Amino acid sequence: MVQMMTQEHCTHRNHVQSSDKPHVYKVGIYGWRKRCLYFFILLLMILILINLALTIWILKVMNFTIDGMGNLRITEKGLKLEGPSEFLKPLYAKEIQSKPGRPLFLQSSRNVSVNVVNGNNQLLTQLITGSSGFKARGKMFEVKSTSGKLLFSADEKEVVVGAERLRVMGAEGATFSKSVETPHVRAEPFKELRLESPTRALLMEAPKGIQILAEAGDIQAICRNELRLESKDGEISLDARRIRLMRLPEGKASSSSPSSSSSSSSGTRQTVYEVCVCSNGRLFLSQAGTGSTCPISNSICL
Secondary structure, rough: HHHHHHHHHHHHHHHHHHHHHHHHHHOOOOOOOHHHHHHHHHHHHHHHHHHHHHHHHHHHHHHHHOEEOOOOOEEOEEEEEEEOOOOOOOOOOOOOOOOOOOOOOOOOOOOEEEEEOOOOOEEEEEEEEOEEEEEEEOOOOEEEEEOOOEEEEEOOOOOEEEOOOOOOOOOOOOOOOOOOOOOOOOOOOOOOOOOOOOOOOOOOOOOOOOOOOOOOOOOOOOOOOOOOOOOOOOOOOOOOOOOOOOOOOOOOOOOOOOOHHHHHHHOOOOOOOEEEEEEEEEEEEEOOOOOOOOOOOHHHHO
């Protein structure tokens, strides 16, 4: 009986020892889950490689460098563009200049506008170049030479031409709707100077005098109605070797005058005349005699 109890005790002890042994669990992903995980890791690596390749390609195409990208370079003096550049939105800059010895070229499909505004965003000066023409807006417009000499200026009060010579290349010359003030009017060498008023009068005035000089040519004054030379305080001098008064009317003496009877009796043709002046300033010719025949042939003055 003791032996049976000992055997049962040993069996129970073995059973307790076997029950106290730790249980081992398997940790990990197995089966289709493991295959899916490897597939996603492989896909992520492929996407990373594609993204890296695209980034390198973009950097290569855009020409990214340490100093800038493409034609744009960042320097100590500002931004530097090499080659043609296009701006899709407004450009704000303090100064725009080209390379030394290179021209600055601005191109637009519609127009190029340069505006200057004040602190209140009010327009002060505007420069527009477009298909319709060239427009400038401002208080004053000036053109100067490289030496700083004023060539042309215009404002609301006057227009100044500072060049030594003003040339008008049009076939019709220069047209002025109002008065013209100038100290000297001169034609080009070997060219004629012509002052013409087709439908109105031509008036020349000077406070001290008017001098008309042609050193190597003729002077012609042609009008339709009247040509008036007037001097209020001085005199009018015609200084020439020969003065010709063409187509002056000839005064006719009355039949009772002795000069007419003597000329008719002689039957010779009269070739000598004298110039007579009427009280109204009209000139006429009269047959010359031993004395003045102007009082006798003054019927033309009426």
